[in-house]
Amino acid sequence: MMLDYPALAAVAAVMREGSFERAAERLGVTPSAISQRVKALEERLGTILVVRGQPCTATSLGRRLCAHVDQVQLLEADLASSLYGAETPVTLKVAVNSDSMASWFPEAAAEFARNSGCMLEFILEDEAHTADRLRSGEVVAAVSADPSAVQGCRTIELGEIDYLACSSPAFIARHFPDGVTAQALNQAPCLRFDRRDGLQARWARERHGIDLDPPTHWVPSTLGFLHFALEGMAWGMQPVVLARGPIERGQLAELSPSTSIRVTLYWTVARLQASALKTLTDAVRRVARSRLIQPD
């Protein structure tokens, strides 16, 4: 059986753009052409693929079909240059954790884009869905702190990032006049990126033997997280690469000196024989080797 690929491309465009109108603009056809293609495919399959709404979203079968189209396009990319010369560039969907996106990953992405001509679509890694998205093929690779094996993928260790417990010097003077004590740690406002962010609790436990349960600001933005510390609102674990400059300028300080903790990052990538994926993995490993801490 061959699937109806023009119809699938219409479904994928509606998913990406969120509406039939924008998908139509994107593909250079009328919205009613898009609508007919999607509907015809839904009728043939006897099931809904697109949940109409603001924005439109995919049903789980819709998502699986879009993932399949992405993978077919990735495999086609290896043919395309020999068949037609220059082609519409293929887009790889990748999940990346926020701190990597804000530091070393763009260099790897730039090297990959130069070497492959491919485009990249990022989603920020999230606790619940990254493994599911890899398993279903919705993303073809992910950078995360999670070493778990994912079916159909291989996982490579990339290196480590150091995090420092930081806030503004004024915040530290006010909340930690006697240094880091259990009482001070549980009264001073603390930052958390999101609910999977256990770095602050890990630092308190590993470095000071304290169970952490402080008043918490929840700030799911790498730059916001840094600015909240700079503003002296709270303390939090900052990646060294972002904290170093402000520490040198006296805008940030460590709660207790030289008590960094390390997080290991992993690259989980689909086992798919596509040269674009190999080029991406090569670029990620090369940049990770020079920008992340390598164990021994």
Add this chain to the structure above:
Amino acid sequence: MMLDYPALAAVAAVMREGSFERAAERLGVTPSAISQRVKALEERLGTILVVRGQPCTATSLGRRLCAHVDQVQLLEADLASSLYGAETPVTLKVAVNSDSMASWFPEAAAEFARNSGCMLEFILEDEAHTADRLRSGEVVAAVSADPSAVQGCRTIELGEIDYLACSSPAFIARHFPDGVTAQALNQAPCLRFDRRDGLQARWARERHGIDLDPPTHWVPSTLGFLHFALEGMAWGMQPVVLARGPIERGQLAELSPSTSIRVTLYWTVARLQASALKTLTDAVRRVARSRLIQPD
């Protein structure tokens, strides 16, 4: 009727932490105590409130009850200081767009936290859900570029942000040797934050009369978006406050000089008589007045 508030607090903690175990740690009770409270409330109401999973999520009734608890705690905060003196600080949930979070908003948040003693929980604003979240009370306020009225809320204009079409000088020399033409714009790789990000298309249309349909990198991270331009992977609309430094250092340049576009930001806030909300709105307006462009 009075709801079972200890049980509701358990439901809210499970939502926030994502699991019964972490909620139990947080509230200083055993996981089985949390589980019993949630189950008892679900049996009394005859419906499920928490979808058990990794992580646990709320049903729509569960979300409405949690939003109600948040609002009750906000109103209680006005009583608490007179009733008990110092209290566990209340947490306000606010949606903020990513560029504001990375620039002017932390200053407003810091002023608010100093003046109120409240904690803040942020979610990044998203196209589909911000208005719903305001309507249901899940968040009490939002910064967005969307002026639409939301039932039960008032909307205040905060000011404007300028965006510049930027990339690295090398990217511009390679892709725009003859300046900004329709052909060059539709071949040069372009950045988009997410599917609601129409800034690049708006700039091409308003400043050059060109319909934009280029190869696109999708980068939903403010710092990632900036780094991709610095790496010369693509061009995109950067907020002036982030682009100014790199432009002065020669790391970024404008595609065509002095063709910024402006985006108006709004503050949409629940009509709720709670002094914490008034303090937050005052801080947001004051900082917006000094950090955003004010129309005459």
